Amino acid sequence: METKYNLISIMGATAGGKTGVAVHLAKELGSEIISADSRQVYRGMDIGTGKDLDEYTIDGQLIPYHLIDILDAGEKYNVFEYQSDFFKAYDDIRSRGMIPILCGGTGLYIESVLKNYNLPNVPENQNLRKSLENKTIEELEIILRTYKPLNNNSDYDTAKRAIRAIEIAEYTKRNPLSTTSNRNLNSLNIGIIFDREQRRQRITARLKQRLENGMVEEVERLVNNGISYENLEYYGLEYKYLAWYLQGKISYDEMFEQLNTSIHRFAKRQMTWFRKMERDGIKIHWLDGNMSMEEKVGKILDLMKN
Numbered sequence: 021m022e023t024k025y026n027l028i029s030i031m032g033a034t035a036g037g038k039t040g041v042a043v044h045l046a047k048e049l050g051s052e053i054i055s056a057d058s059r060q061v062y063r064g065m066d067i068g069t070g071k072d073l074d075e076y077t078i079d080g081q082l083i084p085y086h087l088i089d090i091l092d093a094g095e096k097y098n099v100f101e102y103q104s105d106f107f108k109a110y111d112d113i114r115s116r117g118m119i120p121i122l123c124g125g126t127g128l129y130i131e132s133v134l135k136n137y138n139l140p141n142v143p144e145n146q147n148l149r150k151s152l153e154n155k156t157i158e159e160l161e162i163i164l165r166t167y168k169p170l171n172n173n174s175d176y177d178t179a180k181r182a183i184r185a186i187e188i189a190e191y192t193k194r195n196p197l198s199t200t201s202n203r204n205l206n207s208l209n210i211g212i213i214f215d216r217e218q219r220r221q222r223i224t225a226r227l228k229q230r231l232e233n234g235m236v237e238e239v240e241r242l243v244n245n246g247i248s249y250e251n252l253e254y255y256g257l258e259y260k261y262l263a264w265y266l267q268g269k270i271s272y273d274e275m276f277e278q279l280n281t282s283i284h285r286f287a288k289r290q291m292t293w294f295r296k297m298e299r300d301g302i303k304i305h306w307l308d309g310n311m312s313m314e315e316k317v318g319k320i321l322d323l324m325k326n
Contacts (some may be wrong), residue, residue, distance in 0.1 A: 025208040027136065031056070032212035033287035035222040036309055040167040041212060042123035049119060050063050050085040054109045056133075058102075059255055062093045065257050066243055067235040068258035070226075082278055086113075086268060094247050098184075100139045103132045111203070113246050119145070123221050124206070127293030134302055142191045160186065178256050183193060210301060210320055211294060213310040217254040223283050227276070236262060240251050249283025257282055 028051075030042045053059075053076075059069040063174065087111035091097055106122075106129075113120040124130065134140060135183050142315045152160065160182035166187035181308050214222060239262040244253065250261040258279060265275040298304055305323055 021321070021324060023119070023208075025119065025324055027110070027120055027122060027205050027207040028324070029056075029130060029134065029207045029209045030212065031125060031127070031209070031304070032122075032309075033214075034283060035123055035217060035219070035226045035287070036068065036125075036212045036214060039072050040126065040313065041210070041316050041320075042121050043075055043078060043308075045320055046083045046121050047081065047278045048229050048317055048321065049121075051088065051118040051121055052113050053114070053121045053123050054089045054106060054121050055085060055103075055161070056106075056126050057088075058097070058126040058129060059093050060088045060124075061097050061102075062095070062255075063089045063091065064093045064245070065238070065259070066240045067230050067233055068262070070230070076262075082320075084144050093242055094251050098142075099128055099142045099188075100131050102129050103137070103139055106133050110258050113261050114266055120263065125290050127290060127297065131268050131293075131297055131302075132290065134207055134297075135206065135300075136205065142188045145187050145190065148190060149183055154188060155179075157182060163299070178254055178260060180254050181256065208320070208323055209304045209322075211304045211306040212309050212316075213291075213306045216296045218309070219287060220284055223287060224280055227280055227283060230258070231276070236265070239266060240262065257286060 028045065030038050030045070032038050044284060045051075046053050057069065059065060060071050062069070078083055087102070087105055090105070110120050122133065131137075150165070155163070157179050160179060160271065164182055164186050167186070183190070186281075235258060239252065239259060242259075243249065243266065249263045249267055252259040261270070261275045261279040265272060266272045270278065294304060307319055310320070
């Protein structure tokens with residue numbers, strides 16, 4: 021297909037059906053997918069991160085994907101490393117004559133690519149960390165919001181993540197981000213959206229399904245394989261609350277209710293991030309999640325021609 025675009029980006033809140041759209045589009049275009057999810061990079065963290073790897077096979081055909089299962093659980097990964105890994109995968113796919121499809125819900129990762137930030141590899145600031153180590157997550161969030169470059173903490177729902185975000189924000193305040201000139205991405209940006217009530221219903225239903233499919237057992241395996249509860253809590257959301265449950269800090273019902281509420285809040289923050297991207301000049305074409313798969317793919321193909 022003739023098109024002016026050299027990247028298709030599919031984004032939206034959790035439980036929005038992004039993966040399915042990306043996979044069907046990739047099959048139609050004969051292309052490959054680059055994940056934009058900060059936790060799907062980890063091996064063994066499958067159900068909790070919503071990899072849905074079975075969706076990557078259509079009619080017996082496996083759609084190739086990148087930046088999933090590239091690290092062992094327990095390792096650290098950041099946006100600097102993600103941007104570098106993205107462009108390696110992007111260049112590889114483009115060298116084979118295809119239009120890569122970026123798919124995920126981590127707004128910071130997507131924005132780092134689309135805005136082409138020249139990201140520094142931010143060093144640890146031990147003095148800053150020490151000054152923040154006794155603050156609550158609420159206090160850290162207040163501090164984080166004072167930094168314009170990272171004023172939405174959609175990926176920082178634990179104290180360690182928030183401290184690292186403040187560390188990065190403080191560094192970039194003194195060393196402002198710039199955009200690189202050696203990349204010419206022209207991305208067609210697609211957002212999948214449901215109304216708030218539908219989104220809530222989908223999130224709750226998906227959480228129940230994940231628990232039925234063995235999410236608790238997955239976290240138990242991670243612990244048995246040597247991942248500490250502290251490291252699990254660092255990854256936030258599902259892993260934080262399941263770690264608390266497995267340690268006996270909260271009951272099963274408390275785990276479900278608190279996790280369900282946190283995922284709803286996370287989805288809201290994701291949408292806030294995408295809206296901010298739009299205000300900052302990134303055009304996103306929003307598709308109603310209730311459209312059939314055929315309609316969604318057809319609409320994207322039509323947009324590619326414009």
